[in-house]
Amino acid sequence: MLNDELGIKILLLISEGFFYAYICGMNDTLKKYLTKDERELLDLIKWHRDMFATLSPSEQLNVLSSPNWLTQFPKFEESITKAAQNRKERYDETQVPVNCACETCGAFEHRAPMGEITGSNGWKHNQYFCSACQKPFVDYMPNNPKDKLSWIKNFVKKMPKYKDKILDESGKKYFEQLKKDVPAYEQAYLAEKQYQETIAQAEEKMGKISTGWRDQLLLVKVRYLTIGNSKMGSS
């Protein structure tokens, strides 16, 4: 009876291994969103699974009859995959195409950013490519709430001195609108700040967890390589 249960456990572990190998293989693009520790953890999981597959049936039963890491692997992989997906989603949000005018020829198009440039004042701006004049250009407005607020406050502070000389009627209207919009930009910045803090906390927690798992699996591997397979996978 006990051996039947262990046999089923082995089958489940093998099928889970194939399932996650399949999922990880299908999501190659997610791999660039993994941290160094998460990559090492995935390598160690693969190493443990490969090693388990080389054991004789009785050795496998021996491993599975005591507390072991193998049953935890799907949980580890699920957490890592989820963290990478979340990072990818956050990156994708910054790549959404927007309507903007080319700084060179004025052509108005729906464009996705081709890159990011940090100006001398530290503000980050999106760079776009104009299909009309075939030239790259940098959006004058920064691409994130913090720099955007700083840019607008600077503009509103400095512009009154020059606005009659350098702004046309539509420019003056834009200036007046920006002044009215400052509180809304402040709100957006505060909301973004809170969101970034939440993400930083989640990343810190994930970092500690994956580093902890990595270190423990590494210990088990070293122990296996030192004293043999009887202790493989035990925690």
Ligand SMILES: [Zn+2]
């Ligand atoms: Zn253009």
